[in-house]
Amino acid sequence: MFKRAKQSRVFQDVVDQIQDAVLNGKLVPGTKLPPERELKDIFNTSRGTLREALRVLEQKGLIEIKLGVSGGAIVKRIDAEPVVESLALLIRSGGVSLEHLAEFRIKIEGSLVELAAARATKKDIKELEALFNQAKVYYEKNDWENFLKTDEKVHTFIGTMTRNPVFQFVQKTIHDNIHRYYAEYLPMNKERTLENLTDFEKIIDAMKVNDAKTASAIIMDHVKRFSDKMQEKINGNSK
Amino acid sequence: MFKRAKQSRVFQDVVDQIQDAVLNGKLVPGTKLPPERELKDIFNTSRGTLREALRVLEQKGLIEIKLGVSGGAIVKRIDAEPVVESLALLIRSGGVSLEHLAEFRIKIEGSLVELAAARATKKDIKELEALFNQAKVYYEKNDWENFLKTDEKVHTFIGTMTRNPVFQFVQKTIHDNIHRYYAEYLPMNKERTLENLTDFEKIIDAMKVNDAKTASAIIMDHVKRFSDKMQEKINGNSK
DNA sequence: AATATCGAATGGTTTAACCATTAGCATAGT
DNA sequence: ACTATGCTAATGGTTAAACCATTCGATATT
Structure with a gap:
């Protein structure tokens, strides 16, 4: 009758939120996400957990990460x-x-x-x-x-x-x-x-x-x- | 003529090593990887970095992670x-x-x-x-x-x-x-x-x-x- | 004006501690 | 003897703070 309550993993929630925002057009390709140290506060998580989320999003091809000042996570146009x-x-x-x-x-x-x-x-x-x-x-x-x-x-x-x-x-x-x-x-x-x-x-x-x-x-x-x-x-x- | 030397990211190296081992048959599906705290020593990295690698491997469908004692990363049979x-x-x-x-x-x-x-x-x-x-x-x-x-x-x-x-x-x-x-x-x-x-x-x-x-x-x-x-x-x- | 240097922003990594979940075992109660 | 309860330890999940590495732009120097 009931489904097993999905054990939440914080990073997964972060992934889902950002992915949804991209798919809903709230985040258009080219948009730069805030720096990790700000994102971690926005999602109320630690930097480590946030970075795990970023790794997943990167792997999915949703974001791209650049180094250095004015670097950061940039929303990518999804491709094949x-x-x-x-x-x-x-x-x-x-x-x-x-x-x-x-x-x-x-x-x-x-x-x-x-x-x-x-x-x-x-x-x-x-x-x-x-x-x-x-x-x-x-x-x-x-x-x-x-x-x-x-x-x-x-x-x-x-x-x-x-x-x-x-x-x-x-x-x-x-x-x-x-x-x-x-x-x-x-x-x-x-x-x-x-x-x-x-x-x-x-x-x-x-x-x-x-x-x-x-x-x-x-x-x-x-x-x-x-x-x-x-x-x-x-x-x-x-x- | 030359490609930009890829800036090494430690977690990427871990991903590659484990992925290669799976593709070469050195790690067969069902194999349980050592716990994170051992893996981090094996790869000589921190747990955070190691976990980023695990997230990527999980996303690629190469491993599956179970919780609790006797849990850990298990090599999966790659599917579609x-x-x-x-x-x-x-x-x-x-x-x-x-x-x-x-x-x-x-x-x-x-x-x-x-x-x-x-x-x-x-x-x-x-x-x-x-x-x-x-x-x-x-x-x-x-x-x-x-x-x-x-x-x-x-x-x-x-x-x-x-x-x-x-x-x-x-x-x-x-x-x-x-x-x-x-x-x-x-x-x-x-x-x-x-x-x-x-x-x-x-x-x-x-x-x-x-x-x-x-x-x-x-x-x-x-x-x-x-x-x-x-x-x-x-x-x-x-x- | 061109070049060199430096500093700040930002991702990458490390460490150490604690929380949450689970399997197995030990113990108590029947 | 059997069952149920609860404890313990192993293991993944999360947090925090510090430091390193790369990059860009501002400033100083020539």
Whole structure:
């Protein structure tokens, strides 16, 4: 009938109060909180306890702390970083394998490109073409590192084209976490890079006429092909 | 060229050491860390600083802290909770609207059901049928609250059927966050509940023969229909 | 005017003490 | 013998006061 009375931890109360203030818009990003020695009086707590609260808020990505005079806790604009980080932890702890990630990525990136293609503006296409030309230069110079970086930018940019922040941060999270495997298991060469570049060109063509289905099919095939290659590589190495 | 040398914060070093130990398997879930008063000596720090480190580790979901004698910090099995929580924060902070969520959900749940249907075992089907019968009872008793809870269980269970933890936690996160809107904007009635039940039956039928495409199409239509209704309701109310 | 120096504000850390919760044990009462 | 009560010690939670380290701006010096 009754719930166990939650044992209050003072720092948790402080965390909740500040978090609520941020979520209610009472504390807007950029606001500087009072110095610790004042905050501790406001919340009627000790500095140690207050600092535990600040650590939690910092970890949640709600505040950022600067040193020195005129330093202090500043309310941050909430971004996807804590999500990315905690997912990375989950992955690294072994709860998620490369296969799991790749399987998810194939599905999600197909849908994502479909949306992006449907909503592509002329400005988007121009931006994509600029990235394509950049990638082409790196391809010709055999500069794999910068090629990959540009490839990364392309994926991120297509994410923004969806105009949907959920897709955007999922895209970012997946790529942040999958990149580690790529660098380790899928060394680039001229042939593979060209393949990548060709797929890219096809997608831009499909997007130019807002052909969502085609664009989606190409990216799904692209992701699947690269994932399979990486999987082969891993299986091969482990034998 | 160089990065600014990160100003060392002692508690961060403690966090890193313990986190690394967990990720390297040197500390397995269930292990109890020494009491604070010993840990502070081990790391050669003060108790306050050590506790700041523990707060961060707790927030990351790496440890859990129990009170009283034989209490202390216990290494946890890392789960999706921190990911779900930080994503919820991102959503609640206003970066994500219901439309964004619904759009994402339509796509992801289609793919998810497709996978689940392809991998459905007889045991899975039995479990789904049990949930279906339970939902039917609540439908007949006009018990909307429990009907919705069961509906929630169905979605979660279909998530587990994918055998892919990424899909599982995305499904959980989306539903955790969308549920708030549902309860507020989409009051259930006999007609709507029946519609829900009918869709559910169709999906089970498709899954019985591992017809992934059909199952996927049904759920996408289902989610889209309910999202549209909710959207209407919201637009109507706000006018 | 440019540069060097210093001081104050502010986060980072330490220490030592006390409070609150809990598990286990000892004791008393039946 | 068994149960219930209460005591004790271990452990996390909190407080307080002091000092260190970093940074910015004011002031002095050249």
